Amino acid sequence: MQLNETVIRNVVEEVLSRLGSNGAGVPVVAGGGYQGRFGMFTCVDEAVAAARDAFDQLSRRTMDDRKRIIDHIRRISIDQCVELGTMEMEETKIGRLEHKIEKLKVLGERTPGVEFMRSEVFSGDHGLAVIEHAPFGVIGAITPVTHSLPTITGNAVSMIAAGNTLVINPHPSGRRVAAEGVRRFNEAIYRDLGIDNLICLITEPTLETADAIFKHRDVALLCVTGGPGVARAAMRQAKRAIVAGPGNPPVVVDETADLDRAARSIIQGAAYDNNLLCISEKQVFVVDRVFDAMMAAMERAGAVRLSASEVEAFTKVAITSVGEGGRKHDVPSRDFLGKDAAVLAAGIGKTISPNVELIYGETDESNPFVPVEQMMPFLPFVRSRDVDEAIEMAYRSEHGFRHTAMIHSKNVDNMTKMGKVMDTTLFVKNGPSMAGLGLGGEGYLSFSIATPTGEGPTTPLTFTRERRCSMIDNLRILGK
Ligand code: NAD
Numbered sequence: 001m002q003l004n005e006t007v008i009r010n011v012v013e014e015v016l017s018r019l020g021s022n023g024a025g026v027p028v029v030a031g032g033g034y035q036g037r038f039g040m041f042t043c044v045d046e047a048v049a050a051a052r053d054a055f056d057q058l059s060r061r062t063m064d065d066r067k068r069i070i071d072h073i074r075r076i077s078i079d080q081c082v083e084l085g086t087m088e089m090e091e092t093k094i095g096r097l098e099h100k101i102e103k104l105k106v107l108g109e110r111t112p113g114v115e116f117m118r119s120e121v122f123s124g125d126h127g128l129a130v131i132e133h134a135p136f137g138v139i140g141a142i143t144p145v146t147h148s149l150p151t152i153t154g155n156a157v158s159m160i161a162a163g164n165t166l167v168i169n170p171h172p173s174g175r176r177v178a179a180e181g182v183r184r185f186n187e188a189i190y191r192d193l194g195i196d197n198l199i200c201l202i203t204e205p206t207l208e209t210a211d212a213i214f215k216h217r218d219v220a221l222l223c224v225t226g227g228p229g230v231a232r233a234a235m236r237q238a239k240r241a242i243v244a245g246p247g248n249p250p251v252v253v254d255e256t257a258d259l260d261r262a263a264r265s266i267i268q269g270a271a272y273d274n275n276l277l278c279i280s281e282k283q284v285f286v287v288d289r290v291f292d293a294m295m296a297a298m299e300r301a302g303a304v305r306l307s308a309s310e311v312e313a314f315t316k317v318a319i320t321s322v323g324e325g326g327r328k329h330d331v332p333s334r335d336f337l338g339k340d341a342a343v344l345a346a347g348i349g350k351t352i353s354p355n356v357e358l359i360y361g362e363t364d365e366s367n368p369f370v371p372v373e374q375m376m377p378f379l380p381f382v383r384s385r386d387v388d389e390a391i392e393m394a395y396r397s398e399h400g401f402r403h404t405a406m407i408h409s410k411n412v413d414n415m416t417k418m419g420k421v422m423d424t425t426l427f428v429k430n431g432p433s434m435a436g437l438g439l440g441g442e443g444y445l446s447f448s449i450a451t452p453t454g455e456g457p458t459t460p461l462t463f464t465r466e467r468r469c470s471m472i473d474n475l476r477i478l479g480k
Helices: 005-019 044-059 063-079 081-092 097-110 148-161 172-193 207-215 228-235 259-275 288-300 308-318 341-346 387-398 412-422 433-437
Strands: 120-124 127-135 138-142 165-169 199-202 219-225 241-244 250-253 283-287 319-322 329-332 359-363 378-384 404-408 426-429 464-472
Touching: 044 063, 044 138, 044 165, 044 199, 044 207, 063 081, 063 097, 063 148, 063 172, 081 097, 081 148, 081 172, 097 148, 097 259, 138 148, 138 207, 148 165, 148 172, 148 199, 148 219, 165 207, 172 199, 207 219, 207 228, 219 228, 228 241, 250 259, 250 387, 250 412, 259 288, 259 378, 259 404, 259 433, 283 288, 283 387, 288 359, 288 378, 308 319, 308 359, 308 378, 341 359, 378 387, 387 412, 404 412, 404 433, 412 426, 426 433
Parallel strands: 138 165, 138 219, 165 199, 219 241, 250 283, 250 404, 283 378, 359 378, 404 426
Antiparallel strands: 120 127, 127 464, 319 329
16 A cells, blocks of 8 residues: 555644544533533543443444444444554554554454344244344443554444444553544444444543443443453453453474465564564474474565574563562563564664564574563574474463464374364464454454453454243244
């Protein structure tokens, strides 16, 4: 996609300045009520009340209306992806512009909507039982900085398709683009259908506002997308939480793999948005017999290899420790998280082309890049004796998150063994990680993949409760 940077910058500055310091910048209708707020709130109680009111209105509308509502969210995400994606890049300063734009477009196009809704029926001697999927009501959603507005697009489409409304606590570092997107969604929906505040957003989000959403009695369900801290916090709550938690996806390459295809796939997955995706390849275990050939294949596919001393120097600057005593642990340095490969290389005084998508190097299993979810385009490659050792190391590196794993192999026994051991929500064979979300593979798309709580890639049905309607001894038109 061709972008005129000056035009985009001007548009972004204009929109960000309109948002103002409180992130609202929208009229409040006099005389109370929340109509005209277009989802912008600083107070959790008000946001929940507005979302509750919107839920009552939505409950009286048809499925066709739900589809029309969702079509506005899709249209804005697709048609305005350049402007909103650029705004997200300018605000968060992590990832890659072309992918910020593409994520909005793809989520607008492919998030499952009302077409995913269905009912089940049991028909027998005693009549019919129909199982229908009803909304919960107001859903409290927490969204990550790695995909601020894209996660909101995906959540809003699926949650509203199921008849719910939302109150969102966005990541503070992506709050302005989140507010601008949500304001546009609500305004378009209001003008067409007369319902405002289907998606409410806390414009000045904090841990306290997140906690207030968690605990609010009118929030019926939680959906949290983020790292270990927020995943733990959500699972401690007294109400049901759908938790899309952290990952650290390993890749195994065995001696039967098509190495060039594996290299292309690993670069595509690991370099996407500078490795910010929770599903992205984070560390690679290659059997000794093809290790050197695999390193050469990576170079042929366009990645730049670091020498042993360069890997050592880069590890020192790119991984840092936080916490005290038993809670001390390694994390990626903010200077490099989500930055381009050329910025990473410059950190150790190495100049590479800005077109390079990924840098990589040989490490052993103890290098911190193996256990840490680095979220930057450097991949550690670890040599293993055989496929069994590679799978064992892959399992250890994933920490039991049960999120995502990849293998490149033509040996179905090895694939099956790894699939069983890893026990992950997504397991991709011979493709890039995103193929596991239907992007170049089969299946549907979601950016909230519920891992510890087990719902998997979320769909509208994830956000429903079952209701059964029984007709006794009648309406079955078969048999006697
Ligand atoms: P993060 O955990 O720092 O923040 C995520 C959200 O949680 C933010 O809105 C943040 O403000 C909030 N938050 C953090 N701690 C909280 C607490 N104790 N109580 C309430 N709210 C809290 O993560 P991030 O850097 O924004 O996103 C990256 C992380 O999210 C990675 O670990 C990645 O794997 C994960 N992720 C998972 C999925 C998935 O579908 N499973 C999708 C995207 C990202």
